[in-house]
Amino acid sequence: MAFEGLADRLQSTIKKITGKGKVSEQDVKEMTREVRLALLEADVNFKVVKQLIARIKERAIGQEVMESLTPGQQVIKVVKDELTQLMGGEQSKIAVADRSPTVIMMVGLQGAGKTTTTGKLANHLRKKHNRNPLLVACDVYRPAAIKQLETLGTQLDMPVFSMGTEANPVDIAHKAIEQAKEDHRDYVIIDTAGRLHVDENLMDELQSIKNDVKPDEIFLVVDSMTGQDAVNVAESFNEQLDITGVVLTKLDGDTRGGAALSIKSVTDKPIKFAGMGEKLDQLEAFHPERMASRILGMGDVLSLIEKAQTNVDEKQAKELEEKMRTMSFTFDDFLEQMGQVKQMGPLDELMDMIPGAGKMKGLKNAQFDEKQLGQVEAIIQSMTKKERQEPSIINGSRRKRIAKGSGTSVAQVNRLLKQFNEMKKMMKQMTNMQKGKKGKGGFNFPFM
Known part of the structure; x- marks a missing residue:
């Protein structure tokens, strides 16, 4: 999870x-x-921390909080x-030019993930x-960068404009x-060239491209794992190119969060x-x-819903809802549901989006183990079609x-069957309680 150490501490x-x-x-x-x-x-800029704490203290000791009926919640x-304001307040949407095409320059140092991010x-x-x-492809100094972008274009079924390594990057961008x-x-x-560090030649070339194509956006790609170094790089690029925004890579890694919490204050971008x-x-x-x-453990339901809308098949969800109402869903349906959840991303990331789930993870971390979900999947796939449809026929042999067949133990198989039956009973009770109300399909996965 992004900001895991900071989130736990806060x-x-x-x-x-x-x-x-x-x-x-x-x-x-x-x-x-x-x-x-x-x-x-978490490697947040010292000046940024000082200003943030001053604002929190001033507001938290103010009349609005002290005289509130729930002062703890108000704090x-x-x-x-204040954390929201520190990171920019509101979402900053991508530009759309008055006349097509909208031009975006991608800039940054080598190793930040610029080409992949493009x-x-x-x-x-x-x-x-x-x-x-x-x-x-404007990175003419690294043939591998052009090849990488062309490979990405093939994977995405999207055109890549390239003039090879001999052409001038300004001419490439213009044409x-x-x-x-x-x-x-x-x-x-435009995927521009990077360097191992900020240097005059790089900036001159980027400035030339900017002057020629007049981009609507200049996105600086920085590796969030580098903490304050990322902030320093952002400051340098912003001073010389006047960037319009930042793209943080590797925010899913074991990052301390300093870059994300400092960049907006330092660059005002x-x-x-x-x-x-x-x-x-x-x-x-x-x-x-x-x-x-998410940092404060309050979840992120809106992002979770967006992920579900993108990855979950609406028709299948409605069919599943009907099966649950009639108590006719099977292990095949369960496998299908697992597949859709997997498409939404790593399970621990999804749990971070559910309000209060962090507390559950702390108590029963094993319940959200991707490996154990894989074992559940292996057990179900080792069943015959008839066994998946009618689990009651699964005897000792x-x-x-x-x-x-699944590389697990009989005890694990027994546990899954028991949990599946308990889940069906629970869903029957919930269906009875919701008679007359339109409910939403879906059920909790049994974890081993």
Whole structure:
């Protein structure tokens, strides 16, 4: 999970004050001290932390909180509001030019994931905004970069404009836009050259491209794993190119969070997107309020719903709902449901989006183990079609065969069968309670 260490520390800190019927000035001071330490450990810029803590303290000791009927909750709201503002306040949407095509320059250092992010962004624009991007290979110094972009274009079934390694990057960008107009492409995404560090030649070239094509967006791609180094890079690029936004890569990794929490304050430029995995569909629009909620353990239901809408088949969901109402769903239906949930992303990420799920994870972390879900899947796949349709026929010898075929134990098979039966009973009770009401399909997975 992104910000895992910071999230654990902050959630532990605010938990002490949440349920208090009365909050003293001393309580607020102790809480802000802990928050300050947590942010500094997360590699958040020192000046940013100082300003943030001052704002939290001022608001938390104010009349609005102290005279509230639920002061503990009000303090948490203050912390969430300030974290949200720190990361930009509102989502910053991608630009759309008055006349097509909209031109986006992708800039950054080598190793930040710029070329892959270029492909991800093109995929995002097509899937989420129904756009037709053209990818442009302007990194003429690394033949591998051109090849990588062409490979991404093939995977995405999307055109890549390239003139090889001998052409001038400014000419490539200029002609790519002419080509995009001819082909009625509405976005041009230019993958520029990177360096191991910021240098004058790099900036001169990027400035030349900018002056020629006049991009609508200049996105700086930075590796969030590098913490304050990412902030320093952002500051340098912004001073010389006046970037319009930042894309953070590897935000799904073991990142401390310093980059995401510092960049907006230092550069005054918004975080536009976040890379949440290596796959080409794992680029998300950055929502400051949703991220603040996740950091504080309040979940992110809106993002969860968006993932479900993108990955879950509506027709299958309705069919499943009907089967659950009539108590006719089987292990085959269960496998299908598991497959759809897997498409939504890693299970621990999905759990982070559910309010309060962090507490459950802390108590029973094993329940959300991807490996154990894989074992459940293996057990079901080791059953015959008839056994999946009618689990009641699975006797002792069948259980041994299923366990052997799935690489598990008879005890694990027994546990799954028992949990499946208990789940059906529970769903029957819920269906009876909701008679006359229109419910939503879906059920909890049994975990081993």
